[in-house]
Amino acid sequence: MMAMEEEVVVNRKAVLKHHLPPDRVPKESDMELVATDTVRLRVPSGSTAVLVKNLYLSCDPYMRSRMTKHDEPSYVPDFVPGTPISSHGVGKVLDSGHPDFKVGDYVWGMTGWEEYSLITSTEHLIKINHTDVPLSYYIGILGMPGLTAYAGFYEICSPKKGEYVFISAASGAVGQLVGQFAKLMGCYVVGSAGSDEKVNLLKNMFGFHEAFNYKKEPDLNKALKRCFPEGIDIYFENVGGAMLDAVLANMRLNGRIAVCGMISQYNLGKHEGVHNLLALIAKCICMQGFLVSNYYKCYREFEEKVVQYIKEGKIVYIEDIAEGLENAPSALVGLFAGRNVGKQLIVVARE
Template sequence: METTVKNKQVILRNYVKGIPKESDLMIITASDPVELKVKPGSAAVMVRNLYLSCDPYMGILMREPTPSTLALLDAFIPGKPIAGIGVSQVIDSDDPSFTKGDMIWGIVNWEEFSTINPAAIFKIDVNINVPLSYYTGILGMIGLTAYAGFFEICSPKKGDTVFVSAASGAVGQLVGQFAKLMGCYVVGSAGSKQKVDLLLNKFGYDDAFNYKEEPDLDSALKRCVPKGIDIYFENVGGKMLDAVLLNMKTYGRIAVCGMISQYHLETRDRLQNLPDIIFKKIRMQGFASYDFIDRFPKFLEFVLPYIKEEKLAYVEDIVEGLENGPAALVGLLHGKNVGKQVLKVA
């Protein structure tokens, strides 16, 4: 039986300036073969990676770290594999909580085989009949992000008007559906006709628009939400946020999940309408999913029945082969994906 293997990896060449390019990442085969056993006493777990999650925050971690970005997560290291959420199968374990054959999800390097700290992984209940790839998204940190941002920060009420930017993406598609389940009126923006059609015909949004075809975002919002916005789930930032502030209602709530339009600009957009936060007494809060990790069991109790009853639609964009990882990740940062971007390793 094979005891060592060659390990293919996705490596960051150098810190990135501007929007990452495929050439900023490279595929290598590590020079040292990987032992398919963990050292006794190490408490480590050896896994074969099956699916890897492509997420916008990963572009931030490709840049040279600043005090601001280090408050989020540690930056990737040039010459080393990048990392993110993955779904994996246990090959060997020195932790009694995990045994050979277990399916897990958690933080792993972008490579075929990883040795990981079991404190950073969760065991998958294979009796839940869903695709394993769901644990990179709807049943993992993506789902928790949508749940916590919407319910914990925005405190929705039946009849609220909800606006979601990047609404067809991994998080946005769930937020909109959660809002509909709560009896809210839901509007979304996306970057193509195909994505707008998804919002209206698959995710149940009440209205939607393609922001790339709108010369005036303020006018687009006034057309779609003439009475104003109670809740804004923010994924974009910049000009979209500025227009939304003009259209928020008094005591509106904004959950700031992402600002993808701003991450890779050398000079970020200047906002004109920030005083509206004061005038309208708006509550605006940034957050990350791990701020709410203690809510994860509560989230699963909420979401699993809806998945089983097929009351939640979920769209994935799966790319196969680790060698296609750079194209998948960079394509996500340019909005080329439709739904949750996932990389199938083999």
């Protein structure tokens, strides 16, 4: 056993102080760092839990919903004030009562914003097979956002070579991958993002055919008509609201909209109205919402394919790295302000 038997150490945590109202953006002061708790670095005897040292933690848009208390249960549980935020993370196994996970293994799955986590729900904990790529990739391109992009694009969008593909929030963890999958498939790919720096990345790093800064476009409808004079076959929806309305007005016959997220709406009490849904009929459009949790069955197939793409240099990937648990709250707040460039993550420890 490599675990330090019976050792009890301080376990710093980033906790949510209180639930947020649905209609405002998260602030750093909604969270706080607690450095007074301790943890015993062993799993309870007889349990099938896994004790991990957290290395990398993820910031993802869906986490906004968890910061608010809901009357009806959502597909992800609300955070509990006073306890650590939870998110996907990459960790190293320090002790394990589970036959699938051994001391020294690297794993990814749902963990806590703390230095050490005792993971008792291990159904979605996944052993990392490839340690010759950066481990942090397993909360991004090789983790939940990567699988989201993969399932959303290949399963929901039914893409065909030569089709016109539009991706919003295109430089984010999911969008950058969808765009590159679409390019590999031989589609024409355009993305939108919220800064010139991101637009530059889309065009010059990720190989999008075209990209625009939505904040600089007085008329999104015109921006889309300029980029898609023939219209859009596939829209990978990450933002909602006005962008969705403009896209609906520019879809082609038999178009597909994969509804992955609507980040523009997450801090609004009442969501913006979408006015152009009548286009669904005339254009025979299919709009399909989906959750990545239904696609874990194809995780290993996805992992092998994308690891191969990475090693062959067919896919590139950009991370925005915050150093230290103490910077986790500002990293999460920055996500909803669009401050991150690429996949936002937090390094708790590098080994």
